Amino acid sequence: MTTLAIVGATGAVGSVMIDIIDARETVPWSEIRLIASPRSAGRRLTVRGQEIEVVALSEEAFDGVDIAMFDVPDDVSAAWAPVAAARGAIAVDNSGAFRMDPDVPLVVPEVNAAAAHSRPKGIVANPNCTTLSMMAAVGALHRAFTLTELVVASYQAASGAGQEGIDRLQAEIAAVAGKDVGNRSGDVREALSAAGLSDESPFPAPLALNVVPWAGSWREGGWSSEELKVRNESRKILGIDDLKVSATCVRVPVITTHALAVHATFASPVDVETARQVFAAQPSIVLVDEPREGRFPTPADVVGEDPTYVGRVRQALDFPNTLDFFVCGDNLRKGAALNTYEIAEELVRS
Amino acid sequence: MTTLAIVGATGAVGSVMIDIIDARETVPWSEIRLIASPRSAGRRLTVRGQEIEVVALSEEAFDGVDIAMFDVPDDVSAAWAPVAAARGAIAVDNSGAFRMDPDVPLVVPEVNAAAAHSRPKGIVANPNCTTLSMMAAVGALHRAFTLTELVVASYQAASGAGQEGIDRLQAEIAAVAGKDVGNRSGDVREALSAAGLSDESPFPAPLALNVVPWAGSWREGGWSSEELKVRNESRKILGIDDLKVSATCVRVPVITTHALAVHATFASPVDVETARQVFAAQPSIVLVDEPREGRFPTPADVVGEDPTYVGRVRQALDFPNTLDFFVCGDNLRKGAALNTYEIAEELVRS
Numbered sequence: 001m002t003t004l005a006i007v008g009a010t011g012a013v014g015s016v017m018i019d020i021i022d023a024r025e026t027v028p029w030s031e032i033r034l035i036a037s038p039r040s041a042g043r044r045l046t047v048r049g050q051e052i053e054v055v056a057l058s059e060e061a062f063d064g065v066d067i068a069m070f071d072v073p074d075d076v077s078a079a080w081a082p083v084a085a086a087r088g089a090i091a092v093d094n095s096g097a098f099r100m101d102p103d104v105p106l107v108v109p110e111v112n113a114a115a116a117h118s119r120p121k122g123i124v125a126n127p128n129c130t131t132l133s134m135m136a137a138v139g140a141l142h143r144a145f146t147l148t149e150l151v152v153a154s155y156q157a158a159s160g161a162g163q164e165g166i167d168r169l170q171a172e173i174a175a176v177a178g179k180d181v182g183n184r185s186g187d188v189r190e191a192l193s194a195a196g197l198s199d200e201s202p203f204p205a206p207l208a209l210n211v212v213p214w215a216g217s218w219r220e221g222g223w224s225s226e227e228l229k230v231r232n233e234s235r236k237i238l239g240i241d242d243l244k245v246s247a248t249c250v251r252v253p254v255i256t257t258h259a260l261a262v263h264a265t266f267a268s269p270v271d272v273e274t275a276r277q278v279f280a281a282q283p284s285i286v287l288v289d290e291p292r293e294g295r296f297p298t299p300a301d302v303v304g305e306d307p308t309y310v311g312r313v314r315q316a317l318d319f320p321n322t323l324d325f326f327v328c329g330d331n332l333r334k335g336a337a338l339n340t341y342e343i344a345e346e347l348v349r350s
Numbered sequence: 351m352t353t354l355a356i357v358g359a360t361g362a363v364g365s366v367m368i369d370i371i372d373a374r375e376t377v378p379w380s381e382i383r384l385i386a387s388p389r390s391a392g393r394r395l396t397v398r399g400q401e402i403e404v405v406a407l408s409e410e411a412f413d414g415v416d417i418a419m420f421d422v423p424d425d426v427s428a429a430w431a432p433v434a435a436a437r438g439a440i441a442v443d444n445s446g447a448f449r450m451d452p453d454v455p456l457v458v459p460e461v462n463a464a465a466a467h468s469r470p471k472g473i474v475a476n477p478n479c480t481t482l483s484m485m486a487a488v489g490a491l492h493r494a495f496t497l498t499e500l501v502v503a504s505y506q507a508a509s510g511a512g513q514e515g516i517d518r519l520q521a522e523i524a525a526v527a528g529k530d531v532g533n534r535s536g537d538v539r540e541a542l543s544a545a546g547l548s549d550e551s552p553f554p555a556p557l558a559l560n561v562v563p564w565a566g567s568w569r570e571g572g573w574s575s576e577e578l579k580v581r582n583e584s585r586k587i588l589g590i591d592d593l594k595v596s597a598t599c600v601r602v603p604v605i606t607t608h609a610l611a612v613h614a615t616f617a618s619p620v621d622v623e624t625a626r627q628v629f630a631a632q633p634s635i636v637l638v639d640e641p642r643e644g645r646f647p648t649p650a651d652v653v654g655e656d657p658t659y660v661g662r663v664r665q666a667l668d669f670p671n672t673l674d675f676f677v678c679g680d681n682l683r684k685g686a687a688l689n690t691y692e693i694a695e696e697l698v699r700s
Contacts, residue, residue: 254533300535300538324596
């Protein structure tokens with residue numbers, strides 16, 4: 001008898017979570033409990049053919065819960081994941097509240113599943129979506145070749161900024177479409193304004209017909225918080241304290257699926273053929289790498305897919321022990337709900 | 351008395367070239383001759399207020415020409431630049447035909463102007479637009495710190511594929527706008543098909559709401575020709591035969607202006623403050639780097655601008671002597687017509 005709770009069940013990631021649970025052949029849960037803010041309590045959602053009433057977030061809501069998955073803002077997780085843990089549940093948290101807490105494991109099951117079983121606070125953290133989008137691929141290569149350095153540039157989708165990000169990009173695209181205005185900043189802003197779009201945006205610059213080299217908040221040295229997450233979370237998940245990482249995080253006018261250009265250096269010699277075998281041996285990776293036939297992963301091909309897609313695998317011409325490749329992962333699935341659920345499955349399996 | 355010819359005067363880059371010449375306060379040319387295919391001969395274009403009739407490409411068209419700028423396909427340049435040189439003109443060629451020819455200098459005036467004055471074949475080559483978009487910034491840093499390694503990822507605009515690329519992206523944007531289809535590949539392709547767009551595209555995958563990790567043609571080892579151009583042309587322009595370079599070239603749904611995330615390693619210690627001074631001292635660079643105030647370069651801000659825009663300058667946290675930064679350059683101006691014209695100005699000045 002195992003009870004799973006979804007905290008934030010009515011949110012964007014929560015609804016992807018329910019899709020994922022619906023699509024599973026079997027589930028190990030005797031009860032699935034849906035928890036959300038008092039405002040959403042009383043709503044009825046269907047999970048695996050069964051209507052379930054959403055209950056309001058409260059201490060009592062966690063009574064009898066074995067695993068509670070949190071898909072809520074950082075401050076809600078910070079306040080409530082410890083409450084769930086105190087009531088005896090294992091909290092699996094997809095916010096940024098606990099990821100770098102030394103007493104909270106940060107887990108990608110195909111990379112460091114064992115870490116999930118040592119949790120002094122009763123909490124397991126799910127990584128940031130950008131880190132997650134490449135981690136299955138990077139982790140597999142690390143096992144084979146021992147990773148020492150990562151230089152990455154991201155192509156991040158608007159849905160990384162939530163439903164608000166999706167709505168904004170779609171409204172901007174509609175505003176510039178068919179206008180033949182080119183993409184000069186003044187013309188784009190005029191088109192947005194003519195379409196009634198306010199200057200208030202989840203993005204710090206127009207995103208339609210543009211790319212925006214900023215995600216998250218400002219950090220010492222001019223880094224964005226997103227870039228430091230890629231660095232610090234990669235180190236923690238892989239267990240390499242001195243991993244060298246430089247990341248540049250850039251938002252692109254794509255709705256869903258993050259992509260990254262990865263330049264990865266290893267302690268051991270690498271070659272493309274062995275790397276392909278490493279990827280082929282990992283069920284959560286799909287290799288699409290026949291560029292002569294126009295076959296490589298693009299974000300549009302990966303939307304709604306569970307695996308990480310890898311392509312453009314090349315041996316660096318001038319850097320020893322180094323591979324360059326391109327990776328795409330659905331930021332709402334493996335990048336968020338799917339990995340959280342896979343952690344819950346790992347916990348119940350053991 | 352100096353005569354300048356524009357070969358390919360009626361093309362996309364040719365018309366930007368005429369805009370650039372129109373905007374110059376003064377020009378050193380006593381005659382400007384417009385040359386194009388026989389199909390375009392007889393058309394009349396206005397340059398600096400004067401109507402000029404386009405003449406057909408022929409050997410005689412180069413009689414009396416001092417400098418002939420070529421903005422034509424590779425095969426046309428390969429055939430005709432030597433003809434212009436044989437008639438006594440200096441050919442400044444913006445195709446890929448001669449860039450890696452050891453007897454042809456590859457020139458970015460603010461980086462290696464002197465190279466333009468040694469030209470065994472009477473030909474000077476203009477670099478590829480992706481290389482050019484970062485070269486002013488990279489060259490300035492090289493002079494200060496001595497470059498040893500470059501890892502770059504590009505965000506390349508549709509106009510890099512010519513007017514056909516612009517038209518395709520605009521048609522795709524119009525087809526997906528307001529459809530609320532998300533960006534799942536099947537849905538996007540259906541929207542393109544419903545809008546009457548054929549599968550024939552200058553891009554190997556849909557570009558609207560997507561990014562495409564491929565530009566150019568296939569090369570040994572899975573590299574794209576565009577990625578090898580970035581490597582080989584950077585080495586030649588900077589005069590560093592053993593420069594280590596890895597590039598990943600990705601097309602993004604932007605009309606004009608290429609952007610690159612650059613990770614650059616040097617022989618000497620670097621710091622952000624000195625790098626900022628290096629950029630500030632270079633008239634062809636504009637530094638926009640106050641991310642806390644939402645100020646960084648985006649492609650839309652740079653369309654139609656001559657300078658290279660640089661921002662997000664950070665000292666790498668884990669790599670010695672290394673800077674990470676983001677650079678934007680209008681691929682039709684500095685990336686093509688402007689640099690070609692600046693080479694012509696350099697030649698006539700000397």
